[in-house]
Amino acid sequence: MGALHDTVATKYWHVLDDGRVQCDLCPRYCRLREGQRGLCFVRMRQNDQIVLTTYGRSSGFCVDPIEKKPLNHFLPGTSVLSFGTAGCNLACKFCQNWDISKSREIDTLADSASPGRIADVARELGCHSVAFTYNDPVIFHEYAVDIARACREQSIKSVAVTAGYVCSEPRREFYRYMDAADVDLKAFTETFYKKICGGSLARVLETLEHIKHETDVWLELTTLLIPGENDSSAEIESMTQWVVSRLGADVPMHFTAFHPDWKMRDKPPTPPATLTRAREIAMKNGVRYAYTGNVHDEAGGSTYCHHCGVKLIGRDWYELHEWHLDDNGHCRSCGTRCAGVFHGPPGAWGRRRMPVRLGVTA
Numbered sequence: 001m002g003a004l005h006d007t008v009a010t011k012y013w014h015v016l017d018d019g020r021v022q023c024d025l026c027p028r029y030c031r032l033r034e035g036q037r038g039l040c041f042v043r044m045r046q047n048d049q050i051v052l053t054t055y056g057r058s059s060g061f062c063v064d065p066i067e068k069k070p071l072n073h074f075l076p077g078t079s080v081l082s083f084g085t086a087g088c089n090l091a092c093k094f095c096q097n098w099d100i101s102k103s104r105e106i107d108t109l110a111d112s113a114s115p116g117r118i119a120d121v122a123r124e125l126g127c128h129s130v131a132f133t134y135n136d137p138v139i140f141h142e143y144a145v146d147i148a149r150a151c152r153e154q155s156i157k158s159v160a161v162t163a164g165y166v167c168s169e170p171r172r173e174f175y176r177y178m179d180a181a182d183v184d185l186k187a188f189t190e191t192f193y194k195k196i197c198g199g200s201l202a203r204v205l206e207t208l209e210h211i212k213h214e215t216d217v218w219l220e221l222t223t224l225l226i227p228g229e230n231d232s233s234a235e236i237e238s239m240t241q242w243v244v245s246r247l248g249a250d251v252p253m254h255f256t257a258f259h260p261d262w263k264m265r266d267k268p269p270t271p272p273a274t275l276t277r278a279r280e281i282a283m284k285n286g287v288r289y290a291y292t293g294n295v296h297d298e299a300g301g302s303t304y305c306h307h308c309g310v311k312l313i314g315r316d317w318y319e320l321h322e323w324h325l326d327d328n329g330h331c332r333s334c335g336t337r338c339a340g341v342f343h344g345p346p347g348a349w350g351r352r353r354m355p356v357r358l359g360v361t362a
Contacts, residue, residue, distance in 0.1 A: 006055050006056065007046065007051045007053045007055065008052050008055045008142055009050075009051055010025070010043065010049070010051060010052055010141070010142060012024040012025045012050070012141075012170050013025075013049065016031060020032060020033055021033075021045050021048065021049065021050060023038050023043055024167055024169070024170075025043065025050075025089075025138065025139070025141060025166065025167060025170050026040075026089045026138055026139075026165055026166050026167060026170075027166075027167060027199070027200060027203045028040075028089055030043075032044065032045035032050070033045065034046070034048070038050075038089075039089060039091070039198075040087045040088060040089040040139040041086065041087040042054045042085065042086060042087040042139050042140065043139065052140060052141075052142050052143065054085045054086060054087070055140070055142060056112055056113065056114060057085060057086075057111070057112055058083045058084065058085055058111045058113065058358075059083070059084050059085060059086055059111070060083065060084075060134075060355065061081060061082070061083045061111060061113075061121075061355070061356040061357070061358055062081075062083070062353055062354065062356060063079050063081055063082070063125055063127060063352075063353070063354040064079065064082045064131070064353055065077070065078075065079065065080070065318040065319075065349050065351060065352070065353075066078050066079070066080045066128070066129065066131075066159075066347075067315065067318040068080075068318055068353075069082075069131055069133065069159060069161050069182045070182060070220070070254050070256075070291070071182055071218075071220055072220065072289070072301075072303060072315070072340075073218065073220065073252055073289065073338070073339060073340030073341065073342075074129075074157075074159070074179075074180045074218050074220070074340060074341045075128050075129065075157070075341060075343060075347065076313055076320060076342070076346045076347065077320045077346035077347030077348055077349055077350075078127070078129070078347035079125070079126065079127045079128065079347065079349040079352075080127055080128065080129045080130065080131045080159060081118070081121065081122040081127040081129070081130045081356070082130075082131040082133050082134070083111075083130075083132070083133070083134065084132070084133055084134025084135040085135060085139075085140045086135060087135060088135050088139065089136060089138055089139050089163075089165055090136070090163055090165055090197045090198055090199050091197060091198035091199075092186065092196060092197045092198075093196050093264045094196065094224065094226055094264040094267075111357060111358055112358065113358040115143070115146040115147040115149065115150040116150045117358060118147050119150040119154050119156055121356065121358055122151065123154050123156060128156070128157060128347070129151075129157035129158065129159050129179070129180070130147060130148075130151050130156055130157070130158055130159065131158075131159040131160075131161055132158070132159065132160050132161060132162075133159075133161035134161075136162050136163055136165070137160050137161075137162055138162060138163075138165060138166045138170075138174070141173075141174060144158075144160070144174070145173065145174060145177050148177035149177060157179040157180065158177060158179050158180075159178070159179065159180045159181070159182070160178045160181040160182075161181075161182050161184075162183055162184065163183070163184045163186065163197075163199070163204065164183040164184070164185075164204045164207035164208060164211075165199050165200075165203055165204060165207070166203075166207060168206070168210075171210055172210070172214075175210065175215045176215070178217050179217060179218065179341075180217060180218040180219075180220075180341065181218070182220045182221070182222055182254075183204070183207065183208060183211070183219065183220075183221055183222070184221075184222050184223070184224070185204065185208070185221045185222070185223050185239065186204075186224065186230070187201070187223070187229070187230035187235065188201065188230070188235050188238050188239035188242070189235065190202070192229060196229065196264075205242075205246075208246075208247060209246060209247070212246075212247045212251065218340065218341050219247070219251055220253075220254065221243065221251060221252070221253045222253075222254040222256055222293070223239070223253070223255055223278075224256050224257075224258050225255055225256070225257070225258060225270050225274055225275060225278060226264070226270070227267055227268050227270060227271075227274070228267065231274050231278070233277065233281060236255075236278045236281045236282070237281055237285065240253065240281055240282040240285040240286075240287055241285050243282075243287060244286040244287060249286045249287060249288045250289070250339035251289075252289035252290070252291065253287050253289070253291070254291045254292075254293045255275045255279055255282070255290070255291065255292055255293065256270075256275070256292070256293035256294045257269060257270040257272070257275060257292075257293065257294035257295050258270045258294075259294075272292070272297065275292040275293075275297070276292060276297070276300060278290075278292075279291065279292055279300055288306040289303060289306075289339070296317065298314070301315040301317070302314045302315050303315075305331040305333065305334065305336055305338065306336070307331065307336035308331060308333050308334040308336065310324055310331060310334070311324060312324045312331060312338055313325070317351050318350065318351040319351045320350075323345070323346050325342065327342070327344045327345060328342065329342035
């Protein structure tokens with residue numbers, strides 16, 4: 001699809017009786033007249049169709065540890081070529097990447113690359129995967145799918161870091177090309193999603209069940225716990241019980257610390273004890289792999305065998321310092337399989353972050 005820097009046509013839309021064109025990519029269903037943009041900003045009506053205006057453009061590239069996504073059970077210790085574009089289809093008041101996801105300036109998209117170029121660079125840099133992150137890949141669906149196709153040709157994996165707010169038909173297409181996903185399960189009440197994110201919990205849960213039960217994509221979940229908003233024991237009980245009953249005990253859950261940002265600067269940072277409590281509730285309810293994040297907590301960041309309790313992967317921030325798995329992901333003490341995607345011994349990328357420039361837009 002499309003040459004570099006093109007505005008490209010999309011297929012998830014239809015014309016309404018009143019002449020507006022409805023975008024059917026996500027459940028916002030933006031209804032646009034000629035020249036109008038959707039809430040995501042990057043999809044607009046042009047020549048009586050919906051187009052993507054940011055194909056081939058990026059807000060920047062960086063080589064990260066895969067654990068930063070966060071993914072703890074997908075090729076541990078390896079590096080991932082990460083990038084995003086601009087815009088978002090949710091309106092989270094607490095956005096931690098608001099300078100990218102809320103951007104309305106094309107100048108944010110200062111880097112550029114074709115799908116093939118991204119796959120080539122990932123291979124040249126020794127990255128095992130490419131991650132669509134920083135803002136939600138749902139809104140640059142066509143670009144992400146083309147990149148994933150190019151990566152697959154070179155045996156490079158594709159990772160989606162997403163809020164999972166997408167309609168069923170594009171969702172099916174998108175996850176045919178993904179290898180792993182970290183889905184941001186922002187809370188477990190419709191009130192939170194409506195009031196703070198401008199979205200719907202039910203549609204996200206549909207995405208989670210689709211990924212888990214209808215694809216081979218490796219799935220992990222992340223919840224940013226915000227004091228007084230989504231951090232009650234009752235809500236975490238409900239969320240973790242749902243995850244175990246509907247997705248299974250092997251889906252890892254990450255409970256991460258909020259810091260005041262964007263439109264929620266009046267809230268305090270999340271106390272580490274809140275994250276520990278959430279992790280304990282998750283494990284009590286049967287979640288086999290529960291983690292804390294955005295805090296220094298070696299115990300909460302490490303992986304343990306759910307059968308014998310031995311530490312399988314010791315983590316200090318994003319650096320691995322213990323490894324007690326065989327090359328196929330089995331516990332060396334009791335032989336129990338650790339859920340995940342493991343290809344031989346762990347990588348040794350560590351906690352480094354390496355910005356990369358692929359090209360500069362004209």
